[in-house]
Amino acid sequence: MARYLTPAKIGLLALIELYADEAVPSDAILPVLSFITSHLIDSAPQPPSETWSKATRSTTLLLSIHAFEDVLSAHPVLLGMPGRRLWDSFLHKLWSIDSLDSLHSFFSRLRLLLQPARDEPRQDDDPDPAAPGMRLARTSVFGMFVRRCRLEFERLRFHDSAELWKSFVAYRQPTAAYLRKKNPGFERLMFDNVSLLGEREDPTFEALTMAVYGDSLTGQSTGAVPMSTDDMAGLLEFQVEQMQKYGNRVPLEIRQKLQGLIHDSHLIPSVSHYVNFLDSWRAGDHPNAFDNLHRYFDYTMQNRDRLFYQYALMNLAVLQSEFGCYAEAVDAMLQTVSTARENRDMMCLNFALNWLFHFGRAHPSLVRHIDPASTLGSARETLAFLRVRAKEASMPALLSTLLLSEAKLTLSNGESVATALENVVRSSHAIVERNSRPLLAAHSLVAASLWDRLGLADLAASTCEVALRAHAPHGVFDDALRLTCRLASGLADRGRYDDALRLLDSLGDDDNGDAPLRAWKAHQHWRRCRGIVRLRRDLARGDLDAAQDLLSQLLQNKSDDLEPDMAFVVDLLRVDYLVRRGDLSLASAAVEDLLARISTDDTKDVALRVRLLLVKCTLLEKAGRPQRGLSLAARAASIALRARLLPLVYHSVASLSAILVSLSEFDAAASLLRSTLPRALEHRSSSLSGRLYSLLADAEMGAAGALAGRERTERLTGAAGALDRAFGFYTDGGESALARETVAKRGIVMRVLEGGLGGEVAGKYVSLLEQEAGRTAS
Numbered sequence: 001m002a003r004y005l006t007p008a009k010i011g012l013l014a015l016i017e018l019y020a021d022e023a024v025p026s027d028a029i030l031p032v033l034s035f036i037t038s039h040l041i042d043s044a045p046q047p048p049s050e051t052w053s054k055a056t057r058s059t060t061l062l063l064s065i066h067a068f069e070d071v072l073s074a075h076p077v078l079l080g081m082p083g084r085r086l087w088d089s090f091l092h093k094l095w096s097i098d099s100l101d102s103l104h105s106f107f108s109r110l111r112l113l114l115q116p117a118r119d120e121p122r123q124d125d126d127p128d129p130a131a132p133g134m135r136l137a138r139t140s141v142f143g144m145f146v147r148r149c150r151l152e153f154e155r156l157r158f159h160d161s162a163e164l165w166k167s168f169v170a171y172r173q174p175t176a177a178y179l180r181k182k183n184p185g186f187e188r189l190m191f192d193n194v195s196l197l198g199e200r201e202d203p204t205f206e207a208l209t210m211a212v213y214g215d216s217l218t219g220q221s222t223g224a225v226p227m228s229t230d231d232m233a234g235l236l237e238f239q240v241e242q243m244q245k246y247g248n249r250v251p252l253e254i255r256q257k258l259q260g261l262i263h264d265s266h267l268i269p270s271v272s273h274y275v276n277f278l279d280s281w282r283a284g285d286h287p288n289a290f291d292n293l294h295r296y297f298d299y300t301m302q303n304r305d306r307l308f309y310q311y312a313l314m315n316l317a318v319l320q321s322e323f324g325c326y327a328e329a330v331d332a333m334l335q336t337v338s339t340a341r342e343n344r345d346m347m348c349l350n351f352a353l354n355w356l357f358h359f360g361r362a363h364p365s366l367v368r369h370i371d372p373a374s375t376l377g378s379a380r381e382t383l384a385f386l387r388v389r390a391k392e393a394s395m396p397a398l399l400s401t402l403l404l405s406e407a408k409l410t411l412s413n414g415e416s417v418a419t420a421l422e423n424v425v426r427s428s429h430a431i432v433e434r435n436s437r438p439l440l441a442a443h444s445l446v447a448a449s450l451w452d453r454l455g456l457a458d459l460a461a462s463t464c465e466v467a468l469r470a471h472a473p474h475g476v477f478d479d480a481l482r483l484t485c486r487l488a489s490g491l492a493d494r495g496r497y498d499d500a501l502r503l504l505d506s507l508g509d510d511d512n513g514d515a516p517l518r519a520w521k522a523h524q525h526w527r528r529c530r531g532i533v534r535l536r537r538d539l540a541r542g543d544l545d546a547a548q549d550l551l552s553q554l555l556q557n558k559s560d561d562l563e564p565d566m567a568f569v570v571d572l573l574r575v576d577y578l579v580r581r582g583d584l585s586l587a588s589a590a591v592e593d594l595l596a597r598i599s600t601d602d603t604k605d606v607a608l609r610v611r612l613l614l615v616k617c618t619l620l621e622k623a624g625r626p627q628r629g630l631s632l633a634a635r636a637a638s639i640a641l642r643a644r645l646l647p648l649v650y651h652s653v654a655s656l657s658a659i660l661v662s663l664s665e666f667d668a669a670a671s672l673l674r675s676t677l678p679r680a681l682e683h684r685s686s687s688l689s690g691r692l693y694s695l696l697a698d699a700e701m702g703a704a705g706a707l708a709g710r711e712r713t714e715r716l717t718g719a720a721g722a723l724d725r726a727f728g729f730y731t732d733g734g735e736s737a738l739a740r741e742t743v744a745k746r747g748i749v750m751r752v753l754e755g756g757l758g759g760e761v762a763g764k765y766v767s768l769l770e771q772e773a774g775r776t777a778s
Contacts, residue, residue, distance in 0.1 A: 002228045004152040005164055007171030008061050009228075010103075011068055012036055013110065013149055014093045016142050020113050020134050023089055028075035032086075035071045040145055055238060059257050062227050065171055091179060094172055098193040100165045107153040110146050114138055169213060227261055229269070235261075236271040240278065245438060247477045249282040249518050250275070270299035277315075284520025286323045293319060310339040310348045314355075321359065322521060326366050330359070346393050350386060354398060357382050358405070362564050364601055379409055396434035403427035404446045411453060414606035414643030420450060440471035441479035448486060453607070455646035457684035461490050481507065481522055485529040495686040495733030497537035504530045528554065528566060535573055539580060540687075540734040547577055568594075568608055575615060579622060580737075588619050610636045610648045617655040626662045633659060650680040650688055657695045666703035670696060686733030693726035694742060701749065713753070720749045 015036060018024055024032050038054070039061060061067040072087040097106050115135040136143040156164065169191050180186040189196040195209040235258060239250055250258075262272055277292035297312040317332035333352055340349035360367040361379070383406050390399040407423035410416065424447055431439045444467030451460035464483045472480035484507055488500035507517060507526060517523045531550055538547040554570045571594055578587035595612050598604045613636040617629035637652035639645075653676045660669035673696045680692055697719040704715035723746040730739040 002156070002160060002164055004228050004230045005149060005156070006062060006228045006231060007065075007164075007168040008039075008067075009149060010097075010106075010168055011065065011090075011094065011171075012039060013106075013146065015068070015072075015090060016136075016146065017110075017113060018086075018089060018093060020136060022134065023077075024086065025075055025077075028072075028086055031071055031075070037141060040141055055235065055242075055254055056257075058235065059254065059261075062231060063257075065175060069175075088182070091175055094175075095179065095190065097168070098191065098196075100162060100194075102193070103161070103165050103168070107150055110150050113146055114143055166213060232261070233269050233271060236269055236275055239275050240271065243275075243278045243282065245476065247282070247519060247522065249279055255279070270296055273299065281319060281322065282519040282521070284323075286319075289319055310336050310343060310345055310352075313339060314348060314352055317352075317355070326359075326363055330356075330366055333359075346389065347395065350389050350393060350395060350398055353382070354386055354402065357386070380406075383409065396430050396436050397439060400427045400430045400436065400439050400443065403430065404443060407446055407450070411450065411643075412605040412607075414639065414645075417450070417454070417644045424450060437471065438475040441467050441475035441483065444471060445479060445482055445486070448483070452486075452490075453645055453647070455650070455679065455683045457490060457493070457682065461487060464490075477519070477522060478525075481525060485525075488529065488533055490684070492533050492536050493683075493685045493687075495540070495735075497533060497540070497734060500533045501530065504533065525563075532566070532569060532573070537734060539573065539576055540736070542580070542737050544577065544580060551577055564604075572611070572615065579619065584619055584623055588616075591616050591619065606639060606643050607645050607648060610640050610643075610645060610652075613639075614648065614651050614655055621655070621658050626659045629655060630659050646679065647683050647685070647688070650676055650683060650692070653680075654688070654691050654695060657692075657699065661695065661698050661702060664702065666699045670699040670703065673699065686729045687735060687738075690726045690729035690733065690735065690738060690742075693722045693729065694738075694745075697722035697726065697745060697749075701745075716749055716753050720746060720753065723749065 015032065019029075019032060019036075039058060057067065068090060069087055072090050073085050075086040077084040077086055077089050097103050113136050115137055117138070136146060138144070138147060153161070153164075173191060176186070176191070179190075187196060189209065192209070192213070195213075198209070239258070242248070243250065262268055273292050273296035277289050277296060280286075280289035280292055293312070293315055297308070300308060313332050313336040317329045317336060320326070320329035320332060333356055336352045337349060337356070340346075340352060356367070357379070383402055387399060387402045387406075390396075390402060403423045404427050407420040407427070410420040410423065424443070427443055427446075430436075431443060444463050448460040448463040448467075451457075451463060464487045468480060468483050468487070472483060484503060488503050491497070491500035491503065504526065517526055531554055535547055535550040535554065538544070538550065551570075551574055555574065571590070575587045575590050578584075578590065591612060595609075595616075598609055598612065613632045617626075617633045617636070620626055620629040620632075633652055633655035637649060637656060640648035640652055653672055657669040657673050660666075660672070673692055677689075677692055677696070681689055683689075700715045700719035700722060704712045704719065707715060723742050727739055727742040727746070730742055
């Protein structure tokens with residue numbers, strides 16, 4: 001296997017020579033130049049689908065000459081016989097290299113394409129400066145490529161140059177049938193002028209030709225891989241870059257091609273083991289990932305001693321964490337920190353400390369054994385330290401991530417929203433300043449979370465949609481998955497469960513066998529999000545048997561297997577299921593257990609505590625003792641308002657209003673609800689809006705009981721209108737039981753107002769029951 005030169009590069013050189021001789025027509029200049037440069041330099045960042053197609057084109061060019069035909073056959077030749085194409089001129093130039101000596105002459109002639117250096121003496125075969133044609137600048141892309149190819153060819157030993165010539169013959173031979181059709185005088189041994197002359201003089205010379213070229217005479221492969229070690233290493237590093245950047249696995253077609261190339265080559269680069277490690281990791285194959293990681297670093301460190309030992313430990317720690325071996329992951333990452341300090345590798349050290357910080361926030365119980373004196377201190381001090389180190393080391397990706405982490409820490413502690421927004425803007429500035437486009441999706445995810453906590457559901461959804469369309473294709477697939485799951489959760493809040501499931505299923509479309517969800521971790525996260533949406537739908541519709549099956553599947557995983565936020569959502573849904581089953585004692589015990597766990601963990605979000613307090617108020621309300629939750633509701637409202645958790649403020653107002661109604665403070669409850677409803681509707685939660693309107697109807701109905709005449713009628717009419725709105729929201733959200741309860745309440749109101757409408761309301765109630773029965777049967 002050659003170090004740099006391949007038959008495909010000889011083809012590119014011939015095409016560059018055609019361009020320099022001004023033999024390319026004007027309408028073909030742009031396609032030809034784009035084709036050449038796409039194989040010489042890295043283009044701008046592209047979505048994963050396009051980058052993998054680029055890898056396919058590169059592999060196709062290395063293995064087949066027909067990649068040139070696809071570009072050149074569409075354009076006519078500039079000068080020559082009518083009907084000739086640029087493809088014919090290209091083949092004429094390639095087939096003019098008809099011997100190993102001609103190949104040497106071809107590479108010697110390449111210097112004529114370059115502008116002469118100032119101190120270079122003029123030679124006899126130099127072209128006249130006034131002659132037509134162009135000379136390439138030595139520092140241009142084409143000039144540097146031509147210079148390197150000449151230098152690499154001059155460094156080749158005779159055996160290697162002969163192998164390159166035979167590979168070139170095999171690479172070019174598939175076009176022999178086309179030339180024979182165009183030129184009846186084309187002979188079988190035209191590929192080698194020496195063999196052609198030898199056969200004319202001695203018919204037995206063909207045996208020697210067969211011994212040298214083998215199956216090249218029939219146009220079949222000789223078994224040699226027309227690929228250089230430079231191309232092989234470039235393709236492998238490209239795979240590593242794409243898998244690390246986008247979090248996907250290698251497409252099956254490309255993977256099979258590359259495995260065939262590596263299998264046929266005489267030299268297997270050690271990077272191939274790292275590619276196998278990443279692919280096994282994404283596929284969820286822990287044993288093979290572990291073996292390939294050890295194999296890669298065993299080969300690598302034979303020549304580099306302990307220079308990259310810290311990266312082996314860091315990869316090992318991340319691998320152990322992905323598969324639930326958290327104690328081993330922490331130990332490996334602590335060794336990474338120590339080794340990176342010894343080797344003065346600041347980049348690895350900063351990433352390791354950042355990983356430890358985020359891991360400690362997600363799993364605090366697993367890092368408590370670390371000596372506080374040896375760590376960086378509190379969370380805020382840690383982030384400040386890492387931010388300074390990231391600035392000093394010029395690491396924009398880490399700096400942006402740390403600023404977003406500070407924003408999330410500020411929000412989870414219930415501190416200033418302005419400070420959190422400032423960190424989000426500073427992160428955006430760092431991304432735009434360094435043009436780190438892959439980080440924009442993660443930035444949008446934090447921004448959407450901020451808008452959602454402020455109750456601006458439409459703005460949060462718009463942020464997610466813009467990020468999915470504009471930024472997610474250029475970033476890690478995990479960010480796109482989380483953005484999609486957040487959008488699906490917002491649709492589920494509005495009761496659009498089927499739309500949410502369709503949105504999640506769109507990620508699983510696999511037309512080409514290359515869906516991003518082939519990655520194991522992404523697939524597990526997607527399945528859990530989809531299961532949570534289905535569970536919420538079944539609970540809303542009252543299908544408790546199906547909800548029990550889904551809940552048992554979600555609870556089969558240990559709490560550490562789920563992400564902390566997702567585990568908390570599953571716990572709350574379990575409480576909701578128990579409440580709908582009527583098992584309030586078990587639900588209360590589950591809430592108390594969650595409160596006890598959160599109270600001992602300082603890293604938990606303040607929103608989780610407020611949500612549990614509100615769930616406890618709801619349980620007391622269901623048990624018929626809402627007054628006992630007054631202090632809890634007031635405390636939840638105070639914490640939520642101070643932390644600007646506006647959706648939880650609205651839920652707190654609902655709990656307080658229910659307590660006021662139970663205390664016969666109807667006017668106070670109605671006034672509180674009227675002032676809250678306009679802002680609560682911006683949150684776009686069907687269940688919340690329906691509950692607020694239902695409580696407003698209860699307050700209006702209670703106030704009407706102490707009135708008479710026109711005021712009583714106005715209050716009853718207001719209660720009926722509120723119940724109509726509540727019924728609409730409950731219907732949109734699929735809350736069948738609450739919708740029937742609302743219809744029953746409206747029947748009572750209408751009976752008091754106009755006693756003749758009770759039958760109409762009863763019919764509506766029966767139709768709701770029939771619809772629910774049909775849905776359950778289906």
